[in-house]
Amino acid sequence: MEIKCFKTKNFDDVISLHKQIFHEDNNLFFENLKTKDYYHCFVASHQNQIVAYCIISNIADQAELFNIATIEGFRKKGIAKQLLIYAISNVDAAEMFLEVSTKNLAAIKLYQSVGFNEIDRRKKYYGDSDAIIMRLQMN
Ligand SMILES: CC(C)(COP(=O)(O)OP(=O)(O)OC[C@H]1O[C@@H](n2cnc3c(N)ncnc32)[C@H](O)[C@@H]1OP(=O)(O)O)[C@@H](O)C(=O)NCCC(=O)NCCS
Numbered sequence: 001m002e003i004k005c006f007k008t009k010n011f012d013d014v015i016s017l018h019k020q021i022f023h024e025d026n027n028l029f030f031e032n033l034k035t036k037d038y039y040h041c042f043v044a045s046h047q048n049q050i051v052a053y054c055i056i057s058n059i060a061d062q063a064e065l066f067n068i069a070t071i072e073g074f075r076k077k078g079i080a081k082q083l084l085i086y087a088i089s090n091v092d093a094a095e096m097f098l099e100v101s102t103k104n105l106a107a108i109k110l111y112q113s114v115g116f117n118e119i120d121r122r123k124k125y126y127g128d129s130d131a132i133i134m135r136l137q138m139n
Contacts, residue, residue, distance in 0.1 A: 003051070003079055005044050005086035014041045014053045021069045042087040044070075044079050052079045054087050056096070063093035063138070068110070075106075084114050088138065096136045103129045 008014065011034050019025060033039050038059050044052040054068035070080045088096065098116065100107050103126075116134040125131035 001046060001077060001079075003044050003046055003082055005042060005083050007090060008041050008043050011041060013050055014043065014055065017050060017053050017069070017071065018055075018067065021071065022067075040087070040091060042083060042090070044083040044086075046074070046079075052083050054080075054083055056087055056091055058091050058093050061094045063091050063096040065096060065098040068107070080110050081113055084110065088114065088136065091138075093138055095138055098134050099125070099131045100134065101126045101129045102132060108132065 011030075015030050015033065018030075033041070033055065036057075038057050040056045040058060042054050042056070043050045051074040052068070052070040055066040057064045057066060065084075068080055068084060070083075096116075098111060099122070100111065102108075102121075111134050114136070116136045118132050119135045120133040122131040122133065
């Protein structure tokens with residue numbers, strides 16, 4: 001399957017995918033995404049259809065992965081991994097952090113597969129599950 005990864009300024013595409021996958025309508029976050037220049041959006045496309053996206057912030061040499069998702073029907077084909085590797089190599093930071101629920105095994109596997117390591121946990125951060133804090137050394 002041919003997948004092209006690129007950085008995009010087409011935030012409306014990213015926001016509509018985000019709403020579709022997470023069923024979440026966070027207007028303040030969407031507004032910030034469009035107006036704050038420390039947010040970076042990357043997408044993976046197949047035959048001109050966006051099939052995955054990720055949102056990264058980069059402040060003072062520290063990047064944070066906010067979201068990554070692949071649309072259903074395109075999962076478990078290596079697309080998120082390809083996109084994340086692309087994004088990591090196109091963000092100019094020394095390290096990247098993220099938080100993930102202990103219940104989200106697919107995401108944990110994805111993050112480990114590109115080199116993130118667990119550095120801490122936050123108990124009951126998601127109510128019924130803990131958050132794992134992960135870090136990737138980037139240079
Ligand atoms: C997490 C998610 C982005 C993974 O996307 P994907 O395109 O299916 O991932 P990939 O196919 O690139 O897989 C990357 C790695 O994770 C593993 N993986 C992916 N889905 C998995 C699953 N359901 N169970 C176990 N491992 C899984 C793959 O085996 C692969 O590991 P490998 O390289 O060692 O073989 C996708 O499941 C998703 O969109 N989930 C909903 C949104 C979400 O929870 N996002 C993360 C929090 S913001």
